[in-house]
Amino acid sequence: MLRRVAFSVATAALLLGILPQVAAHGDEHMEMSAHDAPHAEPQHLDQTGSYWSHSEHAVLMYWHIGLEILAWVVVLPIAVMFSIARSRYTLFSQLAFLTINALALVLGLVYNHNTPELYANNAHGKTGWIITWIASAWVFLAIIQTYARQSRPDADLDDTTHPMTVANMARYERVHDELPNPSRFSNDSGQGTERNSASLFGHSRSPSVESEDQQFIGPTRRYTHDDDDSFDDTSEKHGFLRRASMERLFSRYGARFVAGRTLKAIRFLHLICERTVLVQGLVAIASGTVVYGGIGRGGAVFNVLAHYIKGGIFFLYGLLTLGRWMGAFADFGWAWNVKPPKEVVGRAKSAMATAEFTESFVIWLYGVTNVFLEHLAAWGDAWTAQDLEHVSISVMFFGGGLLGMIVESTKMRDLLNNAVVSSHSQANTQNESWQQPRHYRVSLNPLPALIILLLGKMMSSHHQASMLSTMIHSQWGGMFMGFAFARGLTYITLYISPPTSFLPSRPPTEIITSFCLIAGGITFMLSNKDTVAALESYDLDAMFTFTVTMGLTSLIMAWTTVTLAIKGWASRNQSRDQHAKSHAGVLA
Incomplete structure (x- = not known):
């Protein structure tokens, strides 16, 4: 019953999200008609004015800003x-986002x-x-996928991969420790250690693994997009789509989207929208x-x-760094942890480059592209010392x-070690002195930090047109340092x-690194010439921007x-529901 109501309200929310856009087109038509009228008198506007200094109907703008911040900063992250x-x-969360955003658009x-x-x-x-x-398309694609899961609950189940849970990692370490050669991977050993072996993911466990399973409740099979959302009984096998009118509507027009390549394309588009909608909100x-x-x-x-x-x-780099600290990329080995092997996280994630390599690549890409963009503001003029x-x-x-990318290359490291490795005999391979150092297991690459340190130092001493601009540049330069x-x-x-x-x-x-990056990024954006001129016109000093930025960053x-x-x-709740459903299926 709850899901039927949710679907009906979500559909209404989609329509509500479209209404402001229809109204906008109508409003544009009215404005064009007014301009085309022969008796209309042109308005002489002050080109230097801004909505910030415009006092008429300011309450509407304040409500518009407040509701948009509520929608895109508070509700949307929860929905994602x-x-x-x-x-x-x-x-429900997507409904709340669309409703608040639609109201803000109307205002x-x-x-x-x-x-x-x-x-x-x-x-x-x-924009x-x-x-x-x-965002509306993202919600619509989510509804289609929900219908696909309800109509085909057992489709495309992935039984060959496993989540990176503590229990699975403990199983891998238990099997790995029992191998006679510690340098050999578990899938190179004999019976019982293959990726899908019953002894590896079966019910024969040590007491420590049992206790970990009790602490981290979840299924041994990875949850996929096609799994049911909750533990439903037989009378509600279609969930919120059980209402006759909605079921007929999706059966007629949605059946073509729930199978084959079309469904895969929908999943891909939904994933792209899901992972980029927050960045799009930042742009807006x-x-x-x-x-x-x-x-x-x-x-x-x-x-x-x-x-x-x-x-x-x-700013986004700081959020990424904060996510690494919270463990958001532990399966990539980016959370300051040992990178899990492919037996735990799969082949694709185990082949992911290190975070330091990614940082170095972005720095290199910025340097390649920005060489040709530094003179864009003064295109055609003479080059200055600042350029x-x-x-x-x-x-x-x-x-x-x-x-930085060269330092991260393991092949380059092996070539640099070749002068020493080639001098010892194969008989001494098992000697502890010839084993790789422990810190080889984690990336220790100071080049990205060094580049940003030098950038911060340069910007802290960079000459600007005014004292306020110099101090603001010094602030974000100090943050980067x-x-x-x-x-x-x-x-x-x-x-x-x-x-x-x-x-x-x-x-x-x-935590300090992420704070400095986020605060430095915000201050960087504020250091443009027009914003500095606006601050000077209101007699605001650098301490104002510094204190506001620190509070906002926190x-x-x-x-x-x-x-x-x-x-x-x-x-965790979803895993608990799936765990209960799997046990109910066994008992049935």
Whole structure:
């Protein structure tokens, strides 16, 4: 009964999300008709004005901003976490997001209709509508997948892979320790140690594994998209789609989407929307601040765009670092843990590059592309010393990123060790002195931190047009230097005591690194010329930006941690339901 109501309300939410867009098209038509009328008088607008300083109908704008922040920053992350965990609360959270976002869009349309256009041809409106359509499509694809799971509950079950649970890792370590040769993988041994062997994933367990299973309740088979969302009885085998009208509707128009390549394409599109919708929301919020503040007009758009893009990259880098500390990428070996083998996480995840290699690659890619973009704001003019400074920074990123990728290469490390390895005989292979050092199991690559340290030092001493701009640049430069020092302490700690577990080690210094990156990224975005000029016009100093940024960073990190905890709670409940259902099936 609960699911039937959820589906009906979710469908209504989709329609509600479309209504503001239809109204927007109607509003555009009305504006075009008004401009085409011969008796209309042109309005002379102040091109330097901004919505920030426009006092008429300001309450509508405040409500629009508040509801959009509530929708995209509070509700949407919870909906994404529920969707990733395949929770039964996914549709309810998506409904709440679409409803709040639709209400905010309606208020925005009313505000635009009652105020003059102070930022002609801005990108925020277009970007907002595109992202709203994508978010609505994400919910629609989720409904189709739910119907597919209800109509084909046993389709495409994956029985050959296993989740990275403590029990599975303990089983792997138990079998691995029993092998006579510790350098040989478990799938190279004899009977009973293959990936799908009954002795490896069967019921013959040690007491420690039994206790771990009691602590981490969950099925031994990995949960897939096609599993049922909860433990349903026979009378509600179709869940919330059991209502006759809805079932006929989806049976007529949705049957073609629940099988074959079409369903795979829907799953792929849903995954893309699910993993990128939060970044899209960040783009919409950032463009909204530009339009609301009235900055980035004319040629100044390049300076604002450069600061927003670069600062946004460091902001996301900080969130990624915080996720690594929380263990979000433990199956990749990115959570400061020992990288699990393919017997535990599968072939694809075990082949994933290290986090330091990824960081070095991004740094290298930035250096390659940005060499050609530093002179874009003054295209056709003579090169200045400041342009050459920026190009030199790009070259540093190019070389430092390339060196970082070389350091991460295991083949390169083997070639460097060849001078020593080739001199010893095969008879001494088992000698402990010829074994690889313990810290080889974890990546200790200081190059990304070094590059960002140098960038922070350069920006801290970078000459600017005003004292306020110099101080703001010094703030985010100091934050990046703090990131590098904290990351260096992490590497020193791991070099002295390398991790020995597949579980996240959570070095406390990584909280500092993520804080410095997030705060530095926000301050980076604020350091553009137009924003600095606006701050100076209101007689605001650098301490204002510093204190506001620190408080905002703390709130963002706290909320991010809460959302990841919500995902863990939803995943645990979902695993418990699946565990109960599997036992009920055995008893039946």
